[in-house]
Amino acid sequence: MAKAFASQGDMAEKKISFTEIGRDLWAFTAEGDPNTGVIIGDDCVMVVDAQATPRLAHKVVEKIRNVTDKPIRYVVLSHYHAVRVLGASAYGAEQIIASEKCRAMVHERGQEDWDSEFARFPRLFQGHESIPGLTWPTMTFATKMTLYLGNRRVDLMHLGRAHTAGDIVAWVPDEGVMFTGDIVEYHSACYCGDGHFADWGRTLDAIKAFDPRAIAPGRGDALVGREMVSAAIESTRDFVASTYRPAAAVAARGGSLKEAFAAVRADCDPKFGSFAIYEHCLPFNVARAYDEALGMDTPRIWTAERDKEMWEALQG
Template identity: 85%
Template sequence: MAKAFASQGDMAEKNISFTEIGRDLWAFTAEGDPNTGVIIGDDSVMIIDAQATPRLANKVVEKIRGVTDKPIKHVVLSHYHAVRVLGASAYDASEIIASDTCRAMIHERGQEDWDSEFGRFPRLFEGHESIPGLTWPSQTFAKKMTVHLGNRQIDLMHLGRAHTAGDIVAFVPDEQVMFTGDIVEYHSACYCGDGHFNDWGNTLDKIADFAPSAIAPGRGDALVGDNMVTAAIENTRDFVMSTYRPAAMVAARGGTLKDAWDAVREVCDPKFADYAIYEHCLPFNVARAFDEAKGIDTPRIWTAERDLDMWNALQG
């Protein structure tokens, strides 16, 4: 009998941090769980990524109410993954914003992703009964959209494919702060199961071109200062390519998915084995890297059934 996914046994509550990374700009983090960004403007609040359930989103709201009583009017979805979006109803926001591609991916694979992630992450979906359904954006854009919260400007941008095909970042020019979603991680494994390995580095370069003074990453601690920002960007780049290159070499010689798994572990374990959710991400990362190396440009949809088939093959 195959062992369970690593994340299925991760049931311990995480310690929450709420860190100000610029004037009225906050990062809600929880030891490698999905992060949420908070942007406080002159007249309202914007949320970047909603959490997996209303139960978890209410923890974010509790932290916000400790620093402001302004209404929450906007929720921005950096991408479509269930652990990022299904808590959106808790904010009672009037607008939910995402990229055009994100909306298309919700249509294409949103329910399958929900079913898949529900099986992988039981702790994150405690209280799932309160989720009203898939989260649908009320506004979408192709490349760039600017939102003003009074005088505070937020630039929402699709800089390129990376963690998914529809990733967006939020940049606050008055403080030179960026919210990157899962394009950048810090001492947490990148989940690459729906990623684009050969595009990811270029997207990181575009983030670096903004010279952010601080970044709220998708997972891991808030990044404040040039040194932390640069280190996290380069560490993310190293993680992505250290996963892809060994899998690509195995694919080129006609090896199997299990061969790719062994090759990636040989390279990545010494560098990243102690990162948050590393063991959880690894099988999905290897499967996607192997597919991309074989010319499959659009990530195959993960379903609960495919999750188990892949995992059983790797255990074989």
Template identity: 75%
Template sequence: MAKAFASAGDLTEKKISFTEVGEGLYAFTAEGDPNSGVIIGDDSVMIVEAQATPRLANKVIECVRSVTDKPISHVVLTHYHAVRVLGASAFGANQIIMSDAARSMVMERGQEDWDSEFQRFPRLFEGHESIPGLTYPTTTFSDSMTVFLGSRRVDIKQIGRAHTAGDSVVWVPDQQTMFTGDIVEYHSACYCGDGHYEEWGATLDAVKSYDPQSIAPGRGDALVGREMVDAAIANTRDFVDSTYNAVKPVAARGGSLKDAWDAVREACDPKFADYAIYEHCLPFNVARAYDEARGIAHPRIWTAQLDLDMWEALQG
């Protein structure tokens, strides 16, 4: 029996958690839906990840208002994906920050990604009529930048490619806390359709080199304490490596995309089948792994029609 396309069949509202991951630092999570982060400074607030729509962004704002009345001055977007950025207008921030690479991806494929994700995640895009258009940054950086929220220092850095070519992390040194975007997940499938498998492990090593005491990951529960942080990094590494290592020998012998699909299912289903959005991600993950293993360095631009074609070929 064919599976419902992507997350089209997931219409259940998720329970929101708002977890303190450090003094004045919070993770907004929702059972495997995209997370957001909150950094409270002396006079204002920074948001990390803007959600898919202003409707969802307002749920983040409600949580912020439960702990502070300080104005929201900055929004940091760790990468370009529609479910992370299209709610940005709701925050009324003075600055919207992205890496140069992430902005270039908005320019190259932002509309295609919006159309694609709208089709993949209908529940997340309820209230989409209020999205004013593609989200562009007001401020970009090429390697790293520092924002001071009063005396609180926040470092925004590119430490390697992983989930996309434009990934950034947000590091709050006074609490040794990192907001990683989708570089790190917790009991949620990694979406690798725009990823860089060969580099992801080194980027995870770079995350670990900061010795974070807490992490707000891209999806899944907030990670508080070194033990939970280390487990999530190791688990993310295992997910990415298990997928790519299953595909490489198939590509090397000239096997088909369907052969790669079968190899990944055999390797990954026993370990990850119960993870959030696992079935959703799998066709895109296998397709990207198959491309990269055959030397295609630049991830394809996923369109709404290409999504459907890929799903029918592999999950149909």
């Protein structure tokens, strides 16, 4: 019998931090769990990424209410993954905003992703009974959208494919702060199961060109100061490249997925083995890297059944 995914046994509650990374800009983090960003404008609040359930989202709302009583008008989704979006109903926002591609991916694979992630992350989906259904964006854009929270300007941008095909960032120019979703991680493994390895580095370059003074990454601690920001971007770049390179080499010589898994582990374990959710992400990352190396541009849809089949194949 195949052993369980690493995340299925992770049931301990995580310590929450709420860090101000610029004037009225906050990062809600929890020891490698999905992060949420908070942008407070003159007249309202924007939340970036909603958490997996209303139960978890209410923890974000509690932190927001400790610093402002302004209404939460916007929820921005950096991408479509269930752990990022299914808590959106808890905020009572007027608009839920995402890229056009993100909305298309909810339609194409949102339910399958929910089912898959529910089985992988039981702790994050405690209280799942309160999820009203798939989270559908009410406003979308192709490449860029600018909103004003009073005088505070927020630019939402699709800078390129990376963690998914529909990733967006939120840029707050008055403070030089960016909310990147899972394009950038800090001391946490990148989940690449729906990623685009060939594009990810260019998207990181696009983020770096803004010269952010601070970043709220997808997972891990808030990044404050250009030195910390640069280190996290380059660590993310190294993680992605170190995952793809050995898997592509195995695929090129006709080797098996299991051989690719061993090759990636040999390269990545010494550098990234201590990162949050590393063991959880590894099989999905290798499977996607192997597929991309074989010419599959669009990631295959993960289902709960495919998860099990892949995991059993790697252990067989």
